[in-house]
Amino acid sequence: MAKRVLVLGGGFGGIAAAVHLRSLAPEAEVVLADRGTHFKMGFRKSMEIAGHGTIAEGSRPLAALERHGIRVVRGEIAMIDPTMRGAVVGGEMIDADAMLVALGAHGDPGAVPGFAEHGLDVYGSGVARAAETMATIAGGRIVIGILGSPYPCSPAPFELALLLEEATRTRGAKVSLTVFTPLPSSLPVVGPSGCEAIEGRMAGRFIDFFANTKAERIEAGSVIVAGGAAIPFDVLLGVPGHVPPLVLAEAGLTGPGGWVTVNPGTLQTAADGVWAVGDCVGMQLADGKPMPKAGVIAENAGLVAAERIAAFLRGEESDARWNGEGGCYLETGDGEAMMVRGRFLADPPDVTLTPPSRENLDAKHRYERERLAAWFGE
Numbered sequence: 001m002a003k004r005v006l007v008l009g010g011g012f013g014g015i016a017a018a019v020h021l022r023s024l025a026p027e028a029e030v031v032l033a034d035r036g037t038h039f040k041m042g043f044r045k046s047m048e049i050a051g052h053g054t055i056a057e058g059s060r061p062l063a064a065l066e067r068h069g070i071r072v073v074r075g076e077i078a079m080i081d082p083t084m085r086g087a088v089v090g091g092e093m094i095d096a097d098a099m100l101v102a103l104g105a106h107g108d109p110g111a112v113p114g115f116a117e118h119g120l121d122v123y124g125s126g127v128a129r130a131a132e133t134m135a136t137i138a139g140g141r142i143v144i145g146i147l148g149s150p151y152p153c154s155p156a157p158f159e160l161a162l163l164l165e166e167a168t169r170t171r172g173a174k175v176s177l178t179v180f181t182p183l184p185s186s187l188p189v190v191g192p193s194g195c196e197a198i199e200g201r202m203a204g205r206f207i208d209f210f211a212n213t214k215a216e217r218i219e220a221g222s223v224i225v226a227g228g229a230a231i232p233f234d235v236l237l238g239v240p241g242h243v244p245p246l247v248l249a250e251a252g253l254t255g256p257g258g259w260v261t262v263n264p265g266t267l268q269t270a271a272d273g274v275w276a277v278g279d280c281v282g283m284q285l286a287d288g289k290p291m292p293k294a295g296v297i298a299e300n301a302g303l304v305a306a307e308r309i310a311a312f313l314r315g316e317e318s319d320a321r322w323n324g325e326g327g328c329y330l331e332t333g334d335g336e337a338m339m340v341r342g343r344f345l346a347d348p349p350d351v352t353l354t355p356p357s358r359e360n361l362d363a364k365h366r367y368e369r370e371r372l373a374a375w376f377g378e
Contacts, residue, residue, distance in 0.1 A: 002027055002029050003027075003028045003097040003098075003313050004029040004030075004031060004096040004097055004098075005018075005025075005028055005031070005096055005098045005099070005309055005313070006031050006033065006086065006094055006095075006096035006098075006100070007032045007033070007102065008033055008034075008080070008087055008099065008101050008102060008103055009032075009033075009101070009102035009103040010032055010033075010036065010062045011039070011102060011104050012278065012295035012296070012299040013102040013301055013302035013305075014032060014302065015032070015039060016298075016306075016375075017100050017302035017303065017309070018030050018032045018065065018100075019065070019070070019374070020302070020306035020307075021306045022068045024306055024310035025309075025313055025314075026069075028310075028313055029071065030069070030071065031070070031071045031072075031094060031096070032062070032065060032070050032072050032073070033072075033074075033075065033087065033089040034062060034072075034073075034074060035075065036062070036074070037061060037063070037074060038062060039059065039376075040058060040059045041055075041058030041295075041368050041371075041372070042153055043058075043295075043328075044058040045123065045127050045160075046122075046159050046160040046331070048127055048128075049122060049127060049130045049131045049134055049237070050134065050160065050163035050164055050166075050167045051134065051135055052163065055127065058372070060376040061376075062074070064375075064377060065376070067376075067377050073090065073094065074090065075091065075092070077245075077247055079247065079251070080247055080248070080250075080251035080253070082099070082252065082269065085097065085273050086099070087099070097273065097313060098273045098313060099274045100274075100275045100277065100302075100305055100309065101248070101253065101274065101276040101280060102278045102280065103244070103245050103247075103278075103280045104245075105150075105243060105244050105245075105279040105293065106124075106242060106243065107123050107124050107151075108240050108241055108243045109121050109124065109238070109240040111147070111148055112147045112217065112238075112240070113216075113218065114218030115215075115218045115236075118218045118236060119145070119236035119238040120235070120237050120238065121238055122237045123152070123239055123240060123242075124240070126238075130237055133235055134167065134235075137173055138173055139173055139175055140175055141233050142168075142177050142233070143177075143178045143179075143180070143231055143232075143233035143236050144160055144161050144164075144237045144239070145179075145180055145215055145223055145231075145236060145238045145239065146180065146183070146239045147182075147215050147238050147239060148240055149181075150241065150290055150293055151239050151242050151293070152279055152293040152294065152295075153294050153295070153328055154189070154294075155198075155329070155338075156239075157179060157181075157239050158202065158330060159331045159332070161177055161179045161202060161207050162202065162207070162332050163331055163333055165177055165206075166205075176206075176208070177207045177208070178208040178209075178210070179202065179207060180213040180223075182215075183211060183212075184211055185211050186198045186199050186202075187340070187353075188289055189289055189292055189342075189344075189349070190340055190351055190353045191351065194351075194352075194353035197338075197355075198330070198353070201332055201356075205333075210231075213225050213231075214226040218236065218238075221233060223236065242279070243258065244258050244259050244260065244279075244280045244282075246258075248260055253274075256282065257282055258282075259282025260276040260280050260282065261282065262275070262281055262283070264283055264322070264345055265323075266304075266308055266321065267281075267304060267322055268308065273312060275308060275309060277302045277305050278293075278297075278298035278302070279293040285344055286347035286348055287348055287349055289349070291324065291344055292326075292340075292344065294326055294328045295328075297324070297344070299371075300322065300326050301322050301326075304320050304322040308320055324342075324343055324344035324345030324349075325343050325344075326341070326342070326344070327339055327340050327341030329361075329367075331361060331364070334356075335361060336357055336360065336361055337356060337357070337360040337363075337364055338354055338355065338360060339353070339354045339360045340352075341354070
């Protein structure tokens with residue numbers, strides 16, 4: 001009887017692992033389960049809000065993965081049993097010989113009182129409305145607020161600010177832009193010089209930036225921050241802090257903060273035959289900073305997990321190890337982009353921020369085209 005691998009989650013990590021497994025272990029059955037129907041290229045959120053395209057253009061149906069021989073099951077993942085390497089998906093128990101957990105993380109907009117009433121969640125349900133607002137706004141105060149940490153694709157709020165500055169200026173809209181974060185700098189993982197480059201780029205576009213600024217509540221037209229000060233706004237585009245799915249804690253897979261704990265190099269959990277990758281995993285770098293949550297990082301981890309799983313199915317040990325390699329693009333406007341890239345598990349972490357260039361923006365678009373074609377056949 002063919003052995004079965006159950007992949008929970010249809011994001012970057014889960015899809016990359018499932019597709020790779022089909023080539024590594026063609027005799028095995030690969031089942032991918034997800035609550036949704038489509039894969040979505042995450043960096044398109046900023047693009048849609050700034051009028052540079054739509055999320056739909058970077059989305060593909062998960063059912064298209066069946067071209068690789070992957071069985072796709074849609075349903076809410078209500079329970080995970082690591083001991084049995086199985087899960088209840090849409091009311092059906094699916095057991096397996098090996099399992100990969102790649103369920104990601106989701107925004108928690110309710111963590112800041114008043115945000116749901118007075119702001120737009122640009123990592124969730126507020127994208128379409130934000131795009132409509134930005135396309136017609138004639139003037140006013142636009143505030144981009146990072147309301148909690150961690151959150152995926154950490155350069156994205158700064159990219160959004162730069163793209164919106166360019167878009168509103170081109171249309172002749174009279175707006176002011178402000179970005180704030182509870183973190184001590186814009187992007188701590190890139191170090192002081194990298195943060196200086198990002199913050200300097202925003203300052204050069206007259207975008208105000210405030211670090212160490214934690215939102216305590218949102219009122220009509222004002223973000224009330226710790227200490228009692230207020231940041232006024234006409235439009236608040238908020239990035240909520242993200243949390244892991246509760247089902248992972250219920251399964252006993254999590255450690256501090258509710259994030260899944262894995263061996264950093266092998267990506268294996270404490271449960272035999274169970275691996276985990278992507279945003280649902282919590283990992284600390286050698287310098288004490290958290291591992292960034294980004295699609296490329298999840299994808300690269302998924303490839304290593306697939307190698308490990310294929311060897312496990314054969315009763316062998318794999319020497320494949322993950323070095324935390326990955327990165328994220330940051331569009332800066334004017335047809336250019338920076339890129340954060342690094343080997344995050346090196347000691348110390350080896351992280352660089354490249355200068356803005358057209359080549360980086362071309363690479364971002366090429367990355368999207370190549371992944372969609374390889375995974376979904378378009």
